[in-house]
Structures are given as C-alpha cells and as structure tokens.
Amino acid sequence: MRAASWELVAVNHPLQCRCGTLKGYVSHSGNVNRCVCYCRDCQAFAHFLGRPAEILDAQGGTDVIQTRPANVTFTQGRDVLACMRLAEKGLLRWYTTCCNTPVGNTLADFRVSFVGLVHNCLEGGGGSLDDSFGPIRAHVNTKSTQGKVQSSPVAMVLVILRFIALAGGARINGSYKRTPFFSVDTGAPVATPKVLSLSEREALSARISSTE
Ligand SMILES: [Zn+2]
Ligand SMILES: [Zn+2]
Numbered sequence: 718m719r720a721a722s723w724e725l726v727a728v729n730h731p732l733q734c735r736c737g738t739l740k741g742y743v744s745h746s747g748n749v750n751r752c753v754c755y756c757r758d759c760q761a762f763a764h765f766l767g768r769p770a771e772i773l774d775a776q777g778g779t780d781v782i783q784t785r786p787a788n789v790t791f792t793q794g795r796d797v798l799a800c801m802r803l804a805e806k807g808l809l810r811w812y813t814t815c816c817n818t819p820v821g822n823t824l825a826d827f828r829v830s831f832v833g834l835v836h837n838c839l840e841g842g843g844g845s846l847d848d849s850f851g852p853i854r855a856h857v858n859t860k861s862t863q864g865k866v867q868s869s870p871v872a873m874v875l876v877i878l879r880f881i882a883l884a885g886g887a888r889i890n891g892s893y894k895r896t897p898f899f900s901v902d903t904g905a906p907v908a909t910p911k912v913l914s915l916s917e918r919e920a921l922s923a924r925i926s927s928t929e
Contacts, residue, residue, distance in 0.1 A: 727744070727745050728844070728849050729743065729744050730743045730746045730842075730844050730850070731841075731842025732789070732838050732842065733838065733841045734797070734815060734818035734841070735813075735817075735818045736816040736818075738794040738813065738815040739791060739797050739818070739820070740794060740842070741793075742792070743782070743788055743834065743839065743849075744790065745784070745788045746849040747850075749783060749850050749851075750782075750784075750876055750879040750880060751780070751783070751846075751851060751852070751853050751854050752783070752855040752856065752857050753778040753779065753855075754858050755777055755778045755857070755858045755859050755862040756861055757861045758803050758808070759858075760861070761921040762801075763779065763819070764921045764924045765801065765803075765921055766818075766819055767817060769924075771837060772819055772835065772836075776862045777861065778862065779836070780853065781822075781833040781834065781835060782836065782839065782846070783831065783832070783834075784832060784883065785831065785832070785884075786827070786830060786832045786893075786896035786897065786899075787830065787896065789896075789897055789898075790897065791897050794813070797813045797814045797815040798812075798814075798820065798898075799813070799908045800898075800906055800909075800910045800911070801911040801912070801913065802825075802910045802911070802912045803918055804912070804913065805912055808823065809824070811908075818837055819837050820834065821835055821838070822835075823906075825906075827896050827899035827901060827904060828888065829884050830883065830884050830887030832898065854872060854876060854879075855876045857873060
C-alpha cells in the first residue's frame with residue numbers, strides 16, 4: 718500500500734537553481750512531507766521573485782517539500798543564496814540572487830529543524846518529484862485559494878504530526894546542528910535577511926489581489 722506509507726525509496730534528489738549556479742541535493746527523500754500551501758505569504762514571495770506563473774499553480778498554491786535542513790546539501794554556488802522576510806517576524810524565505818529561484822522557507826531559529834523546499838529548485842536537475850518525494854499529502858491554508866481546492870482536516874492533522882516528528886526527532890538526535898542555512902555557532906542565517914518595508918509588502922499584496 719504505497720500511498721499510506723511515508724517511507725519511499727531514499728534517493729539523493731538533485732537541487733539546483735534555474736541557471737545552475739546553485740547546486741546540491743536532498744537526501745532521505747522518502748522521509749518528507751509534501752503539501753501545497755495557498756497562504757498569501759507564499760503567494761507574496763512568488764511575486765517578490767517576479768515569477769508567480771512558474772511558482773504558483775492555477776489556484777495560487779505552492780508545492781512545498783518539507784524536510785530537515787540536515788538533509789539539504791549545497792555542493793556549489795552557496796554565495797548566491799539570499800533570504801528575505803515579508804515582515805520583521807516572518808519566516809526566512811530563501812532564494813538565489815543569480816536567477817530568483819525560490820529555494821525554501823525556514824524558521825528564524827535553526828534549532829527548529831525544518832525547511833519547506835519550494836518545488837522549483839527541485840525540478841531543474843532531473844528526477845520526478847513524485848518518484849523521489851511521493852504524492853502531495855495535503856493542501857493547506859486553503860482559505861486564500863484562488864478557486865476551489867479541497868482541504869481535508871485529516872490530511873492537515875497528518876501534516877502537523879509529521880512536522881512534529883521531523884523537527885522533534887532532529888532535536889533529539891542532534892541533527893538540527895547540521896544546516897546549510899545557518900551558522901550554528903552564532904545562530905545567524907548565512908545570508909542577512911532583507912526585511913520588506915510595509916509599502917513593499919503592500920505592493921506585493923496588491924499584485925496578489927489583482928490576480929484574484
Ligand atoms: Zn541561478
Ligand atoms: Zn504558505
């Protein structure tokens with residue numbers, strides 16, 4: 718019963734930006750949570766990068782692969798990695814400066830071992846997302862969808878449990894200390910976050926509304 722199992726074949730799925738400057742891979746590919754997020758913040762990030770058509774699906778959703786940062790390895794191009802926050806306290810949203818490819822979202826505290834990788838950085842190096850990571854498990858934050866999307870409360874609970882297992886397990890086994898997004902000595906992100914001003918945020922929000 719493949720659909721009911723979280724554990725798929727573990728492969729090193731290639732990760733790269735559109736232009737190929739940033740390269741790496743995601744290990745333990747079977748041990749992830751895959752969902753589509755429809756929240757306005759994810760949509761705003763897609764607009765910030767100027768690539769909403771490539772990042773968002775027809776309903777405004779972003780296909781996200783949630784895993785532990787310890788499973789993400791960059792092999793080249795780390796210097797093009799940048800991050801932004803939609804607001805002072807928002808998630809750190811990582812992308813590349815070479816070609817504005819979204820990479821993923823982390824919390825500001827690296828001890829919460831979690832990264833939501835945005836599908837675009839996993840599509841350029843070959844290998845199908847379905848084969849490596851399994852099917853989409855849930856559709857979340859569906860209140861902001863542009864059109865009808867089915868949200869199942871059971872799927873949502875599974876996603877939350879899965880998140881706790883990912884982040885909690887990493888806390889216990891110490892793997893949260895392996896992250897390519899932070900210096901674990903100082904706790905600082907490897908790139909200084911660009912925090913959007915209120916007017917920048919409002920401009921992005923207007924672009925989302927104009928596509929609704
Ligand atoms: Zn690039
Ligand atoms: Zn979101």
